[in-house]
Amino acid sequence: MRTALRRWTAVGALSGLAIAALAGCTPPTPGQAGAKSAQPASASEMKKALNTPTTLTFWAGVPGIEEEAKLFEQKYPKITVNVVDPGGASVLYQKLRTALKAGKGAPDIAQIEYQFIPSFRVTNSLVNLAPYGATSLKSKYVGWVWNQVADSTGVYGIPQDAGPMGNLYRKDVFEKAGITKAPATWDEYAKDAAAIKAKTGNYISDLPGSDPGQLIGLFWQRGAKPFTYDGKKNLTIKLDSPEAQAVVGYWQGLIQKGYVATSPDFDNDWYKALTNGTYASWPTAAWAPLFLQSAVKSTSGDWRAAPLPQWTAGANVAGNWGGSSDAVITGTKHPLAAYAFAAFLNSDPASTKLLATKQFLFPTTTATLSDPAFVGQKSAFYGGQQVNQQFSDISKTVDEHFDWPPITDYLFSSYTSTLGKAIAEKGDLKAGLSAWQKAVVAYAKQQGFTVS
């Protein structure tokens, strides 16, 4: 459960552990048959597809998602869904790429994180679902979530879960420092940080140099738009925009004063620091409350959830960190049934409710986000707070537009040796930011993109 959440939502630079099969040699011809623009499917064609005996293969990293697949099979008994967990996001992507290059062995549907959708679109690996009627689903989802899977050219996945960002904090540590409410602005956050350092010796939080997911979410909140991508070869990279510089400059100040730690996240030391209050808060995503609950059990009752501090008082803007979609993979022999499954899994009320309450995926549909069975849950770990309600409210405040580049693998891996390194070594963050920009631009050009 915990690792699944971690893998699928926060994940990025975890690929190190994947001492995965170096085998799987692939020929140097990536020329996939290409996603031929599909013809709009009529209702009768869809009906026929769902009444034809079919086996669909679904690659996903959500333990127990077979339950939701069963709901689909009950509704369409002719169709069998074969759920396979290749073992983590980075492994799934590697296997998927290998299978796509080999031209066989790819699944019909695969779970793809939002941040990786363009990375698979560039190789024409995702089927445009608009001709199958996916655009009609738009109204069911939160606006910014839909923008993660769709653009003017089409729809490339069905949203499954999301990670709108809030602030989880240790009420006990804050109180020891004489603070009674969560910081509403980043200015207040800096003042609280000073108080916490002075009175308890603890850090207000940790800014990891190991994984850019969190920081990109904070860029997102600030209104930074680091990338635009047209789905083909034109790519804009502005990692060092004024907005991103403002965020980085702000954290530089906290780091230099010793208010914020810069250790890697999700490792042994990090869990210990969250347990013993060394980190008094964690600006994090909607998948984190449950993750924390199982990761640092002994601190039950000490935590509270709040929105992210704001740059302008009362602005009420959030960013997003993580989340994934289910995409139909190019080459599938059953695009209609595959689409129907992805759509059912993530929009059928019974299925989405089950995903939210049983698989603990943070919902993407407005219906589930306002379902009392979900938002009404009270959590003892958070002192009886309705944490889902809190994050459901936050979800409405996420900035509408944030595009990902088609080179997210490299974006994440180069972070650790540029900006991430500057953070970890408490160096010059702005220099690190421009080094990151430079590295990503160089790679993009080398890969044949027209970069501006």
Added chain:
Amino acid sequence: MSLAARPVRRRASIHRAQARTGVLLVLPFVLLFAGLFIVPICYAAYLSTFIDRLVGGATFAGLANYTRVVTDPHFWAGFGRVALFLVVQVPIMLCVALFFALAIDSGRLRGGRVARLIVFLPYAIPGVVATLMWGYLYGPNYGLLSQITQALNLGSLNLLSSGNILGAIMNIVCWEFIGYNMIILYSALRAVPAELFDAAEMDGAGPIRVAVSIKIPAIRQAILLTVIFSIIGSFQLFSEPSILGVLAPNAIGNDFSPNLYAYNVAFVNQDLGYSAAIAFVLGLIIMVISYVVQTLTNRKAGGE
């Protein structure tokens, strides 16, 4: 005529039968060797002549990937790191291994068998497990080593920082491979004829003199073998930095060692052709260095 021809023919048929059996006997090896070694290498060589781009796909580029490797600062940064690793770690590891081998071989050690087992044991632990274990011991805040220095009021110790990480990896590799090298050297020592020592003892040589003047020269070939293995091992450094990279992501970059770089170029950058070229250049360099070391050592031995 016919009388003379018969034995010839018989001999020829025996030859043919022998040849047939010979072919049959080596066939399994040849097939496996070709299938698992020759074919993949040729395929990699073929791949290395393509530039693989996300936009535009693979295009034939001749030797362009190779010229890129030769001028790639990332490749040479990793190469420099493993070269430093080689000149520092390998002598330490082999000297300690040799010392243990001589000590156990001298027979003066009580519980020699147990000592041998204990020194060898780390080699039996998978490298991945060993690295993870050391990674926890190294943790800057709550790792055991740092806890000790904190208890002694020496401050916390970050063995996973950029400056210390290479030394930390050297320590892990020493721990893993001292026993392995010791066993090679020890078995070589066991094969040295006992008469040599008897003669030396008669001449009044002490155990240290025997070790330096007789035993070490006698196992020169075995020592050379461990040196060559260690050179290859150093240049191929991969799993230790790859696993520690999760714990120390900012100290271990994608280009930490040439092999790690090749891996990341293939699976993160998705540039298979370039990755294959890196592997070939690295392989070539290892071959040259191993050859030079071997030739130099043999020449020195011949000159004595």
